[in-house]
Amino acid sequence: MKKEFNITIFSENSIGLLNRITINFTRRKINIESLTVSASAYQGISKFIIVVNDTEERVQRVVAQLDKLVDVLKAYYNTNESLIYQEIALYKVPSEYLLNGNNVVETLVRESGARILEINNQYAVIEKTGHTDETQALFAKLSKDFNCTQFVRSGRIAITRSPVEKLSVFLKERDAMLSQIED
Amino acid sequence: MVKSVTGSQAVILSLLEEGIDTIFGYPGGAIMPIYDALYDYQDKITHILTRHEQGAVHAAEGYAKVSGKAGVCFATSGPGATNLITGIADAMIDSVPLVCITGQVASPMLGTDAFQESDVVGISMPVTKWNYQVTCADEIPEAIAKAFYIAQSGRPGPVLLDIAKDAQFQKIDAFCYKKCRKIRSYIPEYPVEPTQTGNIKSAAAIIDAAQKPMVLLGQGVIQAQAEAELQAFIEKTGIPAAWTLLGLSALPTDHPLNVGMLGMHGNYGPNIKTNEADLLIAIGMRFDDRVTSDVKSYARHARIIHLEIDPSEINKIVKTDVAVLGNVKKTLPLLTAAVHKNSHDAWLAEFRACDKIEFDSVISKDLHPAKDGLTMGEVVRMVSEMTHDDAILVTDVGQQQMVAARYFRFRRSRSCVTSGGLGTMGYGLPAAIGAQLAAPDRTVVVFVGDGGFQMTVQELGTMVQNKLPIKIILLNNNFLGMVRQWQELFFDKRYSFTELQNPNFVMIANGFGMDAHKVSHRDELVEGVRRMLEHDGPYLLDAIVEKEDNVFPMVPAGASVSDILLDNSSIK
Numbered sequence: 026m027k028k029e030f031n032i033t034i035f036s037e038n039s040i041g042l043l044n045r046i047t048i049n050f051t052r053r054k055i056n057i058e059s060l061t062v063s064a065s066a067y068q069g070i071s072k073f074i075i076v077v078n079d080t081e082e083r084v085q086r087v088v089a090q091l092d093k094l095v096d097v098l099k100a101y102y103n104t105n106e107s108l109i110y111q112e113i114a115l116y117k118v119p120s121e122y123l124l125n126g127n128n129v130v131e132t133l134v135r136e137s138g139a140r141i142l143e144i145n146n147q148y149a150v151i152e153k154t155g156h157t158d159e160t161q162a163l164f165a166k167l168s169k170d171f172n173c174t175q176f177v178r179s180g181r182i183a184i185t186r187s188p189v190e191k192l193s194v195f196l197k198e199r200d201a202m203l204s205q206i207e208d
Numbered sequence: 209m210v211k212s213v214t215g216s217q218a219v220i221l222s223l224l225e226e227g228i229d230t231i232f233g234y235p236g237g238a239i240m241p242i243y244d245a246l247y248d249y250q251d252k253i254t255h256i257l258t259r260h261e262q263g264a265v266h267a268a269e270g271y272a273k274v275s276g277k278a279g280v281c282f283a284t285s286g287p288g289a290t291n292l293i294t295g296i297a298d299a300m301i302d303s304v305p306l307v308c309i310t311g312q313v314a315s316p317m318l319g320t321d322a323f324q325e326s327d328v329v330g331i332s333m334p335v336t337k338w339n340y341q342v343t344c345a346d347e348i349p350e351a352i353a354k355a356f357y358i359a360q361s362g363r364p365g366p367v368l369l370d371i372a373k374d375a376q377f378q379k380i381d382a383f384c385y386k387k388c389r390k391i392r393s394y395i396p397e398y399p400v401e402p403t404q405t406g407n408i409k410s411a412a413a414i415i416d417a418a419q420k421p422m423v424l425l426g427q428g429v430i431q432a433q434a435e436a437e438l439q440a441f442i443e444k445t446g447i448p449a450a451w452t453l454l455g456l457s458a459l460p461t462d463h464p465l466n467v468g469m470l471g472m473h474g475n476y477g478p479n480i481k482t483n484e485a486d487l488l489i490a491i492g493m494r495f496d497d498r499v500t501s502d503v504k505s506y507a508r509h510a511r512i513i514h515l516e517i518d519p520s521e522i523n524k525i526v527k528t529d530v531a532v533l534g535n536v537k538k539t540l541p542l543l544t545a546a547v548h549k550n551s552h553d554a555w556l557a558e559f560r561a562c563d564k565i566e567f568d569s570v571i572s573k574d575l576h577p578a579k580d581g582l583t584m585g586e587v588v589r590m591v592s593e594m595t596h597d598d599a600i601l602v603t604d605v606g607q608q609q610m611v612a613a614r615y616f617r618f619r620r621s622r623s624c625v626t627s628g629g630l631g632t633m634g635y636g637l638p639a640a641i642g643a644q645l646a647a648p649d650r651t652v653v654v655f656v657g658d659g660g661f662q663m664t665v666q667e668l669g670t671m672v673q674n675k676l677p678i679k680i681i682l683l684n685n686n687f688l689g690m691v692r693q694w695q696e697l698f699f700d701k702r703y704s705f706t707e708l709q710n711p712n713f714v715m716i717a718n719g720f721g722m723d724a725h726k727v728s729h730r731d732e733l734v735e736g737v738r739r740m741l742e743h744d745g746p747y748l749l750d751a752i753v754e755k756e757d758n759v760f761p762m763v764p765a766g767a768s769v770s771d772i773l774l775d776n777s778s779i780k
Contacts, residue, residue, distance in 0.1 A: 036393065040341075041329060041330075041333065041339075041341075044330065044333055045333050048333060048334045085523075089519060089522075089524070090520050092519070092520065093518065093519070093520050095337065095358055095391065095394045096338075096393050096394075097393060098392070098393045199392065199395075202399070203390050203392065205399075206390045207389065
């Protein structure tokens, strides 16, 4: 059965690696629903979070292929339930809806756990973090009643529910393994 | 050694540091500085100028398979680099260690659609284990060291270094080479102890309890140089062993426990018995679909133990009961020590009974035909016998490949060079060049069909120019034989574009300066093969074989391995 999986990859920060990673999805015709890459807590190590919708068996196989890429330190996958995750969304709304004195937009923003980032005499920019369905729901409301003119959503960032950071454990083991090899 | 050199000289010096004495290649604009540097090292490095870059990369593959070391090839940017791709893809799927070095346009011109610019790093990414673009001479020694380490360690594979022309000209103040021994993000093989100790114990218990066990041995045994360890394991346990196409020659053909080849055109016994076995012990093989055929009905009664260096192969195709990860050179002796001495004589006798069935219905017709025309099988067996079963066999792809795999016999390892995973027609002639250079003292025979021969025929020139005494046996049936066989069996004999109007192959060979001879009758065969083998230099034997012979046994696509056919009587 297909469901959403979060693939996490820790890698060296090398040119072309993104291509090498995405090839593994392309050749199996797995669509990438979202992708976030940035520096991890460890200097020089990048962290990818890739969201896909597929069967666990296929996800397992693609993760095994990613894990063996030369520049990849570690790849693994999680279900949504085992992660705390967020996406960030920005919305642009004409400022007339906020300046008309009835506070409807401000109330909606507050109730949605969003905030107003910037406002000028033409438009306001609203920011909300949350899951896709939450940011989507706010977009639906803002576009229905307040002529939301722009909407953008980031890829996912996620943190595991486990009390230890897997990568720190992994890096310790890897250092121990490498120190046994002579230069 | 510390001295100021150019980037190009650094390339050559680095290759010498890696012990490279043979390079296959083809020069062109963007790699000219490297070729200029090579000019000064002709006493240390043999460069083989092939007639096409595809020839260079297949030759490097043949060299790697026979020598066990990485094959090295050079090509220029653009079309030179793209012509390597087929061979690199072939090496990737067959885990052949290659270091391919391509020239690239000067770094300020990258991305400008410069003359002979192609994004070879991008193009080769899906078919390389690793690749890297060098734009600065200082990076060269380290990049080459990394390339060899990655290509040759763990599960081997091809790597590509793309070196911009300006980097080839640049000076390095101090050339210093340090072999690469580790990369933080890459563990080529995991240490066996203690992580695999428990798995080895579980595997041993299953092996000891098995009634009908079978070993499936693959190329991993050869690449790990674990032939002796394999033999010790099967001899202690008495387990019959079948080889995959790429596992050929890992055991002597006549080893009492060798029960032949797995797969679509493999032997009857190992295919039938796969579905009766209660245990499969897969050693350095990857359950290719040509071996398993229909996976759902594959080995349903068997538990599976998989000894494998690449963790991503575990459970990829077939669900494994016990996986033993690591280099089989290390894991096999531990497993051998953990199992009890045993024998499976009655079970082995069942394989031999299958051999009898296969002999009566297939092999006797191939080797002792009643009809007039030559069969591919009798030519192959004749060449094998007349080389005392000790030649290096190279094949192209198609019917002759399967027939050669079935009827050629081996005494020692690293004696079979064939394109397995990719099935690359045109592989045979250039791969034989590499094989002969890796083993100059051995007889190299290459079987090729009239289709594949014409895909890389220009490499005859390379053989002649370099005086390589390769013996080419053209099994000539005037057809793209394997496709024709499928058309006959599965497409109502609609021979859609498989018949060839061929040239006079003897004249073609003669035109290249190669001796050649044609045989078409049985009574000429011994003499023809003898003349070929006694000839001092490359030789083409054009053997005219039956036009519409089929390769049997055969597991039809999508069928279960136990539904293997001995003839076409059950195909409508």
